[in-house]
Amino acid sequence: NAGVMQNPRHLVRRRGQEARLRCSPMKGHSHVYWYRQLPEEGLKFMVYLQKENIIDESGMPKERFSAEFPKEGPSILRIQQVVRGDSAAYFCASSPQGGYNSPLHFGNGTRLTVT
């Protein structure tokens, strides 16, 4: 039973380019969360999605960032016109339910470096 799969593991982009990060949740999980981690910091919530719906995007910058979780295929976090400050590790997590007591299953992350 495969865990949460994220790709690519490492992504290097020049300033101004677009970064596209993919996440396939665990089988049977329909709730997906994206978190960002800066060096020496804890994870910061960005967005919560269910299939075809954005439930909460309050942690995601309003400009340049977008996320989707289509009916078919992985969830995508898209960062347009990247800047150096976007360099971080981006983690996707999934859960079978969205309740308080549903632990999250994390992928190994995508490390984005903006040069």
Next chain:
Amino acid sequence: SQQGEEDPQALSIQEGENATMNCSYKTSINNLQWYRQNSGRGLVHLILIRSNEREKHSGRLRVTLDTSKKSSSLLITASRAADTASYFCATPSADRGSTLGRLYFGRGTQLTVWP
């Protein structure tokens, strides 16, 4: 902010010793969760303790929760070199209207266990 804060920031011990990490948080919670993160990897869920529980065990892990002091501790007994990792506490928001499943993470405790 409801963010949990772990203490100490870093802990270095010998194999066989016990490791204790503490977490404090600010608002009411439904549960508190502990996660482990090995270098360069995603977070792995260790244990969840509900707000009406005071203590919980899982293998060599023991978690306590004191809601009156808004604090929790994670004890790893008979530590091993393989326990070397960062440990994070996380709390879901209990605020009305907040997103179910959204977690607030602390900055973590970096545990190093020397063989």
